[in-house]
Structures are given as structure tokens and as C-alpha cells.
Amino acid sequence: MTGDVAALARQIPAVEDRTLLELVNGLTVAQAITADRRELGPVARIVTQILGRDRSGELLTLQALIDGQRALMCWVTEICDRGAITNLTVARIADHLRLSLSMAESARDMATELGEVLGTRLRILEESRARADALSAAEHALNASLTAWDAGRTYAALPWPYQVILIARELAAGACGRLEPLTGDDRYRLRITDGIVARLRATVGERGFAVAEVLDESWPELRTEQRWLVAEVLGIGLDGSLALPSCPLASVAGTTMELAALPEDARPSSPGRSAMSLGRRRQGRIDGSATFPRFVERAVNEQLDAASTVWGQVERRSP
Amino acid sequence: MSDPLVASSLVVAGTAPRARVGLVLAGGGAKGAYQVGVLEYLAEAGVRLAAVAGASIGALNASVVAAAPDLAAATARLAAVWDETGRAAGAVSPGIGDLLTANPVTRPEFLERLLRRHVDLAELRAGLPLWVSVYPSPRPPAGLPDAGWFVDAVLVDASARCQWLHVNSLPQEEMHEALCASAALPFIMPPRTVGGVRYRDGGIADNTPIRALLAHAPCDLFIVVHLTRGILWDARDYAPGQILEIRPEKSLSADGVLGGVGAMLDFTSGRATALRRQGYHDTERALETVREVIASASALRRSQAIMLDSLRLLDEEATDVGPPA
Numbered sequence: 001m002t003g004d005v006a007a008l009a010r011q012i013p014a015v016e017d018r019t020l021l022e023l024v025n026g027l028t029v030a031q032a033i034t035a036d037r038r039e040l041g042p043v044a045r046i047v048t049q050i051l052g053r054d055r056s057g058e059l060l061t062l063q064a065l066i067d068g069q070r071a072l073m074c075w076v077t078e079i080c081d082r083g084a085i086t087n088l089t090v091a092r093i094a095d096h097l098r099l100s101l102s103m104a105e106s107a108r109d110m111a112t113e114l115g116e117v118l119g120t121r122l123r124i125l126e127e128s129r130a131r132a133d134a135l136s137a138a139e140h141a142l143n144a145s146l147t148a149w150d151a152g153r154t155y156a157a158l159p160w161p162y163q164v165i166l167i168a169r170e171l172a173a174g175a176c177g178r179l180e181p182l183t184g185d186d187r188y189r190l191r192i193t194d195g196i197v198a199r200l201r202a203t204v205g206e207r208g209f210a211v212a213e214v215l216d217e218s219w220p221e222l223r224t225e226q227r228w229l230v231a232e233v234l235g236i237g238l239d240g241s242l243a244l245p246s247c248p249l250a251s252v253a254g255t256t257m258e259l260a261a262l263p264e265d266a267r268p269s270s271p272g273r274s275a276m277s278l279g280r281r282r283q284g285r286i287d288g289s290a291t292f293p294r295f296v297e298r299a300v301n302e303q304l305d306a307a308s309t310v311w312g313q314v315e316r317r318s319p
Numbered sequence: 320m321s322d323p324l325v326a327s328s329l330v331v332a333g334t335a336p337r338a339r340v341g342l343v344l345a346g347g348g349a350k351g352a353y354q355v356g357v358l359e360y361l362a363e364a365g366v367r368l369a370a371v372a373g374a375s376i377g378a379l380n381a382s383v384v385a386a387a388p389d390l391a392a393a394t395a396r397l398a399a400v401w402d403e404t405g406r407a408a409g410a411v412s413p414g415i416g417d418l419l420t421a422n423p424v425t426r427p428e429f430l431e432r433l434l435r436r437h438v439d440l441a442e443l444r445a446g447l448p449l450w451v452s453v454y455p456s457p458r459p460p461a462g463l464p465d466a467g468w469f470v471d472a473v474l475v476d477a478s479a480r481c482q483w484l485h486v487n488s489l490p491q492e493e494m495h496e497a498l499c500a501s502a503a504l505p506f507i508m509p510p511r512t513v514g515g516v517r518y519r520d521g522g523i524a525d526n527t528p529i530r531a532l533l534a535h536a537p538c539d540l541f542i543v544v545h546l547t548r549g550i551l552w553d554a555r556d557y558a559p560g561q562i563l564e565i566r567p568e569k570s571l572s573a574d575g576v577l578g579g580v581g582a583m584l585d586f587t588s589g590r591a592t593a594l595r596r597q598g599y600h601d602t603e604r605a606l607e608t609v610r611e612v613i614a615s616a617s618a619l620r621r622s623q624a625i626m627l628d629s630l631r632l633l634d635e636e637a638t639d640v641g642p643p644a
Contacts, residue, residue: 006627014620017613018561021540024609025554025564032566036549039570056551063555075616082623089630096637103640 005088012081015074023071026064033057033064134182137175145170146195159218160200161211162230162257164296165250167196168303169234177307181315186304193300197293204292211288211295215253215272219260227261230254245309247302248286249295252279339369341538342384343529346375346522347546348504348583350571352591354380355397356598357544357565362390364606370448370536372483372529375522377544378451378501379434382486385449386442400437401595405588424586425507427499434498440491449486450531451501452521456510481524483531484513504583527552533560544598546571547579563609568601 037057040048048054145167148154154170155163171177171192179188219227231237234254235244244250252275259271268274279286290298342361344354354377361368368390373381380397387393408424423429443449484497493513500511500518510517521528527550529541544565545552554562571594572579 005630009623009627015616017616020612020616021561021563021609022554024605024612025562028564028566028605029554032548032568033551035568036570053551057549060551060553063553067555078616079619082619085623086626089626092630093633096633099637 005085005092008088009082009085012078012085013074015071015078019071019074023068023075026068026071030061030064030068033061131183134175134179135188138179138188141175142171142192142195145174146199150199157222157226158230159221160204161214161218161253161295164196164200165253165299165303166230166233168192168296168299169250172300172303172307177304178311180304181308181311189297189300189304192304193293193297196296196300200296201292206291206293208289208291211249211252211290212256212270212272212276214295215256215275216270219257219271222257222260224261227257231257231261245306246283247306248279248283249298249302251283252276252286255279338539339537340366341529341532341536341541342368342371342381343527343532343541343543344371344373344377344381344384345527345543345545345547345550346373346377346501346520347526347571348376349586349590350546350582350594351376351380352401352594353546353567353571353598353601354544355394355401355591356595356600357602358384358390358397358598359394359595360599360602360606361542362394366390366542368447369538370450370532372450372452372531373501374452374526374528375502375504375520377526377546378498378521379430381449381451382434382438382443382498385447385487386438386440387446396437398595400433401591402588403433403436404586405591408586408588422584422586425504425584427503427508430502430508431495431499434495438498440494443494444487444491446487448536450483450528450535451486451497452481452483452525452528452531453497453500453513453518454481454521454523454525456517456519458517481521481528482518483521483525483528483535484518485535489513529557529560529562533557563605565598565602565605567597568604569597571597 037048037054045054048057145154149163149167155166158166176188176192180186222230231254234250234257235247236251236254236258252272255275255278256272259268259274262268276286276288287298344351347353358380368384371381371385373379379400383396383400384390384393387396404424407429408422484501486494486497489497496511497513497518499508500513501521503509503511503518503520508520510519512518527543527545529543532538532541539561541557541560541562542565543552543554543562546567548567548570550566552564554560554564572582573585
């Protein structure tokens with residue numbers, strides 16, 4: 001491609017050094033003769049005119065200037081021609097620059113596209129990792145809680161309905177409760193429910209029962225201070241701003257213990273039934289009957305629902 | 320100071336470091352001190368001469384140049400010649416009348432002794448080729464006294480022309496006579512005989528003997544040193560010679576009708592020093608101007624070649640890369 005410009009450059013006739021020398025020399029001659037003529041006195045001027053030297057000097061000066069102009073014309077022509085070569089070269093370089101810009105733009109677009117793909121992949125990986133971490137943490141928490149429960153280190157002194165509600169609350173308050181808001185997957189609830197049911201099925205059986213009756217069978221097993229303690233653990237008496245979102249079953253169970261902890265003369269005859277009535281007045285319909293697996297499922301669901309609600313509130317407040 | 324390479328190759332040939340440079344020194348009496356300054360600058364610029372020619376005082380200066388081993392030595396010797404001349408002439412410029420009668424420098428024996436002291440004829444024979452212009456001077460008819468130069472012009476054969484003597488090839492004693500003949504100022508110096516022919520000052524008919532070099536010593540460049548600013552000398556008459564003229568930027572003549580004559584005969588030291596300084600500056604100006612112009616043209620062409628070379632590399636690389644996808 002350069003060949004065409006180089007070929008044009010080769011066609012430019014170079015002004016000979018000799019011509020440039022004559023240009024300078026002619027200027028010297030013209031200057032010298034003109035200065036001499038200018039400084040002639042009146043007599044000398046007349047003499048030179050008579051002898052014709054003045055005319056000769058004038059012609060020599062003019063010829064030197066004419067030759068100089070001709071040389072200058074050649075030189076200017078060469079400079080202009082070489083200027084044109086420079087312009088062509090600049091144009092060629094501009095083409096290269098445009099091409100480079102185009103290539104840079106393509107590369108930038110590709111880089112952006114690649115960045116987006118990588119970003120998506122990274123986000124997916126990050127989410128997968130977060131889900132895996134959350135699942136691992138939930139699994140660890142579930143095993144730890146159930147193992148401790150199995151070993152009788154937790155809730156052993158409590159009647160089974162309260163054990164179910166409190167172990168469900170414990171799991172929902174930890175990593176198991178965090179899993180569902182992170183993954184949007186509620187299938188882990190079944191694993192929790194199954195884990196609890198499996199541990200108490202032999203004790204409780206599959207029979208159906210009225211929830212209020214089961215609660216009323218439970219509170220006499222505890223002393224008054226234990227009843228207060230269980231009621232408080234279940235959030236009875238907490239200010240509204242501190243209370244967990246609606247957990248009807250846990251609320252009825254807690255209210256049962258609260259009523260049961262009252263002095264005998266102030267205690268309703270059937271705290272469980274009273275608590276169920278109060279709960280229905282506060283929260284609307286509450287299913288009063290259940291089987292054991294269904295009871296566990298309800299306890300787990302309402303605790304995990306509450307955990308999801310709380311995590312949602314936390315995330316909305318986070319910057 | 321320009322770089323010697325460019326200056327010596329004449330600046331002109333620019334790319335020919337071994338360019339042959341011929342020097343032509345015009346006559347002009349005492350104004351010849353101007354040529355010492357010219358030579359001083361040429362020596363500093365590293366110019367190497369191939370041949371030299373001179374007329375009248377230019378012949379005297381040229382003989383010193385031709386006999387010297389190089390221009391620097393020639394400049395030193397010429398400075399000594401002109402210092403000695405200045406001392407002999409005294410400190411005060413004499414009047415026109417005194418110039419012809421009382422000035423010791425204008426006596427023939429002074430010139431002869433000066434030449435013998437400062438120009439070694441053996442060195443001159445082995446030195447640069449030297450031509451001097453001389454003017455034939457016929458012998459007066461038998462029984463008549465020598466009537467002098469102004470009668471020569473009448474008696475000489477109308478077809479007689481100025482001649483150039485190749486000094487280096489003359490018999491030794493005639494070398495000296497030839498130099499004295501060319502420098503034999505009209506009215507003042509007697510004619511000299513060389514090869515049986517009487518000659519007077521060559522400046523009478525050829526004060527700028529460049530034709531001698533054109534005919535016998537072709538050069539790439541001729542540097543012609545004039546001693547008259549407005550001389551009607553046309554370099555185009557000497558084609559195809561490539562000529563650079565050194566002309567005094569300021570007239571070397573004194574004011575007045577006889578200023579030209581006075582300047583030719585004023586050999587005082589002060590005047591010689593001023594002329595020498597002017598010769599140096601005028602030569603510097605002329606050569607530097609030429610050097611700048613030619614260097615500028617050369618730089619333009621070289622830079623364009625570099626530019627095109629870079630463009631070629633860019634084109635080749637662009638071809639390798641190809642267009643964007």
C-alpha cells in the first residue's frame with residue numbers, strides 16, 4: 001500500500017544543490033550591486049551612466065533576481081509536492097487509526113459481552129455457593145439441634161407439644177430459618193418436620209386430637225414457674241414491636257401456659273380451651289384439631305414463615 | 320561554525336566529502352587583506368582546496384596559500400605577510416600623493432623581498448596548482464625609454480590577451496618573476512620577464528582568473544573572492560562552473576572620487592585588520608547561508624524518506640493484523 005505514495009515521492013524532481021547555491025549567490029550579487037549603485041555619488045553616477053556600467057549593473061541584478069526567482073519556484077514546487085506526500089501519508093495513517101479504533105471498539109464490545117457473561121456466571125456461582133453454604137449450615141444446625149434433643153439435653157422436661165413448638169422455633173431462629181429466604185426453596189421444611197415426627201411418633205402415635213385438650217393435658221406436668229418460663233420463651237408478654245410475626249399455634253400454647261401459671265383461684269378451668277378462644281379472637285380462624293404429624297407440620301410452618309418474614313424485613317432495611 | 324564535512328564538500332555538493340574546491344582571488348591592492356579573513360573562515364570551516372588562481376594582490380596571496388601545507392598554515396603565513404606590510408606602511412593612512420612617492424610598500428624591492436621571505440619556491444612547486452594572470456607588456460622600440468603601463472596599452476598588439484601562468488611548472492627564478500609580474504601594480508611596479516615575455520599586472524585584463532581553473536583544473540566548486548563589492552562579474556559567463564562568490568557586504572573603497580585608488584594603496588595595519596575581520600564575516604555569512612539552505616533541503620528529503628519507511632512498516636503490520644471481525 002505504501003508503494004503508491006513512495007512511487008509518487010520518487011517522481012518529485014529534487015532541486016539540485018547547484019540550483020540552491022545559485023539562488024543564494026544570485027541574492028548576494030543583487031544585494032552587492034544594488035548597494036553599490038545606491039551609494040554612488042552624483043559624479044560617479046553620471047560617469048557610470050555614460051560608460052553604460054549602470055545599465056549593465058541593472059541588467060546583472062535583474063538577471064540574478066530572475067534566476068533566483070526561477071530557482072525559488074523550483075524549490076517551492078518541490079516543497080509543495082513533498083507537502084502533498086506528507087498529506088497522503090497523514091491520510092494513510094488516519095486510515096490506520098480508524099481501523100485501529102474500529103478494532104479497539106470491537107475488542108471493547110467483546111470485552112463487555114465477555115464481562116457480562118462472566119458476571120452472570122460469577123453471580124450464579126456465588127448464589128450456588130451461598131445456597132450450598134446455607135444448606136450446609138442448615139444441615140449442621142438441624143443435626144446439632146436434633147442430636148441434642150435426642151440426647152435429652154434440650155426440652156426433656158417439657159410436654160411433647162411444647163417440645164415440638166420449641167424445637168421448631170429453635171431451628172427457625174438459626175441456619176434452617178435462613179435457608180428458605182436465601183434459596184426460595186421451602187422443601188427443607190419437610191425435612192425438619194420429618195426429623196421431628198420421627199423422634200416422637202412412637203411416643204405420641206398417629207391419633208387425632210383436639211389441640212386445646214392436648215395443651216390442657218400438658219400444663220399440669222409443669223410447675224408454676226416452669227409454666228411462666230415456657231410462656232415467656234414463647235413470647236407471651238413481649239411488646240408488640242419485639243413479638244414475632246403471627247404464630248397462632250405457638251401463641252395459643254404460650255397463652256395456655258400463661259393462664260395456667262395464674263393462681264388457682266384466678267386460673268380458668270381449662271386454660272387450653274381459653275387460650276384457643278382468645279387466639280381465635282385475636283388472629284381469626286385457628287384449626288382446633290390435628291394429628292400428630294399435622295401438629296408438627298403446622299408448628300414448623302408457622303415458625304419458618306415467621307423467620308422468612310423477619311429476614312425479609314432485615315434485608316429491606318439493609319443498604 | 321558549520322560542520323566541516325558540509326562546508327568543505329561545499330556545502331554545495333553536500334554529499335561529496337571529497338569535493339574539489341578551487342579558489343580564485345581577485346586583485347585589488349591593499350584591499351587584499353580582506354582575503355586573509357576569507358581564508359581564515361574557510362580554514363575553520365575545514366575547506367580543502369584543490370587549486371588556486373589569483374590576479375595582482377590576489378596572486379601574491381594565492382602564492383602563499385599554494386605553498387602552505389594546508390589552509391590553516393596558509394592563513395597564519397598570510398597574517399604574517401600582512402602584519403609585516405602594515406608595519407612597513409606605518410600607522411597613518413597617507414594621502415594620495417604620498418602613496419605613490421613616500422609609501423615604502425609600493426616600492427618594487429619591498430614586494431620582491433616580501434615574496435622571497437614568505438614564499439618558499441620549493442614548497443610552491445610541490446604545492447597546490449597555482450595560476451596567476453599576467454598582461455603582456457611589449458618592449459619599447461629600440462632607442463626609446465620604457466614608457467610605462469599606460470603606453471603598453473597602446474603599443475600592445477590589439478589581439479594580445481591576458482595570459483595565465485602555471486607557476487608551479489616554471490623554472491624556479493621565473494616562478495618568482497611570474498608572481499612579481501602579476502602583482503606589478505600599474506604605474507608603480509616595473510614589468511617582469513617570464514619566458515622571454517614582459518608582463519605586467521594581470522588585474523589589468525583579467526582580475527578574476529577563474530578561466531584558468533576552468534581550463535586546467537576542473538573543480539566541483541569555485542569560491543571566487545572579489546575585492547570590489549559592485550563588480551559587474553557574472554558567474555553565468557563561466558558555466559558549467561559551480562560558483563560561490565564572496566563579495567564585500569560593505570564597500571572596501573574609501574569615500575570620495577579617488578576613494579577606490581586610496582583603498583588600493585592603504586596598507587596600514589589598522590586598515591588591514593578591519594578588512595580581515597570583514598572578510599571573515601562576509602565569508603561566514605555566505606557559506607552559512609548556503610549551508611543552511613542546502614541542509615534544509617536535505618533534511619526535508621531525508622525526513623520524508625524516514626516517514627515513508629515508517630509508513631511502509633505500518634502498512635505491513637496492518638496487513639498482518641487484517642481488518643476487524
